[in-house]
Amino acid sequence: MGIKRRKISVIGSGFTGATTALMLAQKELGDVVLVDIPDMEDPTKGKALDMAEAAPVQGFDAAVQGTSDYEDTQGSDLVIITAGIARKPGMSRDDLVNTNAKIMKTVTKDIVKYSPDTTIVVLTNPVDAMTYTVYKESGLPKERVIGQSGVLDTARFRAFVAEELNLSVKDITGFVLGGHGDDMVPMIRYSYAGGIPLEKLISKERLDEIVARTRTGGGEIVNLLGNGSAYYAPAASLTVMAEAILKDQRRVIPSIAYLEGEYGYSDIYLGVPTILGGNGIEEIIELDLTAEEKSQLDKSADSVKNVLRILD
Ligand SMILES: NC(=O)C1=CN([C@@H]2O[C@H](COP(=O)(O)OP(=O)(O)OC[C@H]3O[C@@H](n4cnc5c(N)ncnc54)[C@H](O)[C@@H]3O)[C@@H](O)[C@H]2O)C=CC1
Numbered sequence: 001m002g003i004k005r006r007k008i009s010v011i012g013s014g015f016t017g018a019t020t021a022l023m024l025a026q027k028e029l030g031d032v033v034l035v036d037i038p039d040m041e042d043p044t045k046g047k048a049l050d051m052a053e054a055a056p057v058q059g060f061d062a063a064v065q066g067t068s069d070y071e072d073t074q075g076s077d078l079v080i081i082t083a084g085i086a087r088k089p090g091m092s093r094d095d096l097v098n099t100n101a102k103i104m105k106t107v108t109k110d111i112v113k114y115s116p117d118t119t120i121v122v123l124t125n126p127v128d129a130m131t132y133t134v135y136k137e138s139g140l141p142k143e144r145v146i147g148q149s150g151v152l153d154t155a156r157f158r159a160f161v162a163e164e165l166n167l168s169v170k171d172i173t174g175f176v177l178g179g180h181g182d183d184m185v186p187m188i189r190y191s192y193a194g195g196i197p198l199e200k201l202i203s204k205e206r207l208d209e210i211v212a213r214t215r216t217g218g219g220e221i222v223n224l225l226g227n228g229s230a231y232y233a234p235a236a237s238l239t240v241m242a243e244a245i246l247k248d249q250r251r252v253i254p255s256i257a258y259l260e261g262e263y264g265y266s267d268i269y270l271g272v273p274t275i276l277g278g279n280g281i282e283e284i285i286e287l288d289l290t291a292e293e294k295s296q297l298d299k300s301a302d303s304v305k306n307v308l309r310i311l312d
Pocket residue numbers: 011012013014015016017035036037040082083084085086087096100103106107122123124125126127148149152180228229230231234
């Protein structure tokens with residue numbers, strides 16, 4: 001008997017869901033079940049079959065199944081939620097809140113019915129509030145309901161810094177705190193190129209411009225695409241989080257976590273540095289913030305609270 005493969009369900013087979021399913025399979029993180037609504041069952045099956053047919057070419061061992069039946073998700077080790085509508089040019093992520101909150105409630109019920117002990121990673125926007133909705137609806141412990149924003153926001157920051165310095169992206173580190181909105185807080189003080197603080201390598205003016213571009217990085221892609229939002233980097237970000245959880249890597253990764261007093265906030269989901277491992281969020285890392293960083297984080301937390309108020 002071989003080792004039993006892990007099972008990962010991806011809810012929503014649109015741009016982010018399908019791309020994530022392929023990346024998960026390519027990395028052989030587990031067998032993937034791609035789920036969408038009954039009206040989308042055939043295209044979902046088609047995408048899954050197409051991915052399964054890429055497996056022999058690329059040499060990955062992972063089954064990919066398309067379905068609209070949640071029974072097929074039974075016993076998932078990890079569930080990733082990408083279901084819902086995406087914004088178009090001129091919209092903010094918060095404009096999606098009412099439609100996507102309803103979708104979160106229905107999909108969460110079906111997920112926990114068949115996988116009551118799973119871990120859920122949420123992508124759907126506005127993601128801080130949607131992660132909160134999934135947490136409340138699921139009844140799962142807080143460490144097992146996690147949102148994705150920080151890996152992506154940090155990746156954008158790292159890409160822009162690498163381009164600015166003409167250096168490998170591999171040597172650029174950084175992270176972004178706060179909600180996944182235009183007032184997120186890129187933490188320059190904790191950002192480096194090969195261990196050298198970025199402030200020593202890039203002028204304050206250019207760093208400010210890079211921070212501004214990072215904050216509106218999602219909107220930049222929305223405007224370029226014209227009819228949807230980013231999906232390659234979001235899918236790559238979800239895949240890194242999935243790997244950390246499924247392989248119990250205990251990686252230091254920014255995640256949207258439920259806060260109970262950390263950073264001075266309670267009963268809110270917000271992006272913070274975490275340790276991601278087999279139990280989901282194993283730890284929240286609390287950093288000392290300067291007065292300016294704390295006031296920026298307060299502003300970002302207020303934006304998330306305003307969206308949560310709409311849901312009330
Ligand atoms: N947190 C983040 O960093 C990011 C969040 N997003 C968000 O992810 C979401 C998905 O984006 P895309 O995949 O580009 O959109 P998309 O429109 O390509 O795909 C969404 C899919 O969800 C499906 N869906 C709708 N209701 C459903 C339900 N009840 N059950 C199962 N599936 C359902 C749709 O049929 C569609 O196939 C959006 O809300 C977007 O804003 C996207 C990128 C990054």
